[in-house]
Amino acid sequence: MHTLHQDLGVPPAINASGKMTALGGSVLSEAVITAMSEGARHHVVMADLLAATGREIARVTGTEDGCPTTGAASGVAIAVAALVAGTDLSRIEALPDPGDAPCEVILPRGHSVHFGAPIRQLIALGGGRPVEVGSANKVTKEHLSGAIGPRTAALLYVQSHHAVQKGMVSLAQTIDVGREHGIPVIVDAAAEEDLRHWPTTGADLVVYSGGKAVGGPTSGMICGSARHMEACRAQYAGIARPMKVGKETLFGLVRALRDYGADSPGGHHDRMEKLAARLAALPGITTRVVSDEAGRDIHRTELAVDPESAGRDAAQLADELAAAGVYLRDHHASTGRLYVDPRPLNPDEEEQLVGHLTTLLEGSKGHQRLESDKGPAGLEGGDL
Incomplete structure (x- = not known):
């Protein structure tokens, strides 16, 4: 049986951005x-x-x-x-x-x-x-x-x-x-x-x-x-x-x-530390856990993106993820930084987020290896 999500062509999004109006507020x-x-x-x-x-x-x-x-x-x-x-x-x-x-x-x-x-x-x-x-x-x-x-x-x-x-x-x-x-x-x-x-x-x-x-x-x-x-x-x-x-x-x-407040999980610091450690292994990504800039009790994982090693800059990475239905907090993408907000993410969605990032960045790493093996004019190194 089709859901309304399917009938309307509007699939559910993986929201790692926060309680955002653009993503429907809260579940x-x-x-x-x-x-x-x-x-x-x-x-x-x-x-x-x-x-x-x-x-x-x-x-x-x-x-x-x-x-x-x-x-x-x-x-x-x-x-x-x-x-x-x-x-x-x-x-x-x-x-x-x-x-x-x-x-x-x-x-x-x-x-x-x-x-x-x-x-x-x-x-x-x-x-x-x-x-x-x-x-x-x-x-x-x-x-x-x-x-x-x-x-x-x-x-x-x-x-x-x-x-x-x-x-x-x-x-x-x-x-x-x-x-x-x-x-x-x-x-x-x-x-x-x-x-x-x-x-x-x-x-x-x-x-x-x-x-x-x-x-x-x-x-x-x-x-x-x-x-x-x-x-x-x-x-x-x-x-x-x-x-x-x-x-x-x-x-x-x-x-x-x-x-409200009955089961408040706090700032999610430990959860974000674990996520930061996992994502730090990806090429072109440096991670750390940061506090909310406006002083709320929220901790997020920051992803600093090195364009050369990652194969794209932060804005491009955010766009590629969004095309797959995964949305990071991209307010500071122009400075090379993306953020994962834990509040809207359930554990399954967090795993999907890691999977999408791994596929994109590890795939780029393999592509870069192939490019480095090529000689001038795009020829394979063995054809020289």
Whole structure:
């Protein structure tokens, strides 16, 4: 019997890249799938389910209230809209036109990232006008303070590996500036794993993905004060309407939140050390285990690719693997480095990854030996 994967011509991928939107986020647990199935079998008053899910978000994050979303990206747009329009229905319905309301959202230039879409566009969808300050590799507290004016609605801080890590103003400094000037701070912590930490920093609204570290369906959430969350939910009468969350997703998100952290495997350091030792034997590959650049408790195997010995550079190796349905973390391919993220990989998939790499690189080694045996004009050495 054909599966839908086969019928659609979209085979399952081996994901060694991470909890990536481009690869479908997370593989769901049976408990989450069961919860989504329960949600699919009945009608429900959606306003009540949104509020109930918000209470679950609040419990897990240690905040007053929460607002579920379709993802962290929509969460940023909704958070901005909540601070621009509040609960004023006329303003909500006018967005993304903010009218005369304060609408400037100040962010460090090194945080003006693109993670599949530019964060500037998400701010604009919520009625905000992005104001980048400082330089790509240098932003200070004074840059933030100097940009605040009568039309400032929020400060935005992006906690992500996509953001520049060097020379950036800290979150603590950002919150200090917000407190000094009475400006709320939004933290985009989409893929972060410690759901209670970021609200304790003093941030007013924190945005998470529900489909990445949490292991839920494609979804997201905002958490913070009851006042701000009421304003976030109010945006479902405006710009959030095309971002509405289905009942099945909400049931799955709640189940994932209830199960989150129960069986946390930690940073996978030992597992990645063993994988690094195996892959180091391949031609053209030097390995080591590295920590997550954004500070999360994640360890990955780094593959430094020597083009001469491997027969291709890192980007080409990543492309060849992708053609076989195997996806490595290739953010730094231009510098000759690829990474294996252990979180989405089950043991069978890890073996398939090793097998594909071995076939490609050992095959290149044999090809290089044949080439070295040839004389000028491509003739075999024995024909000279």
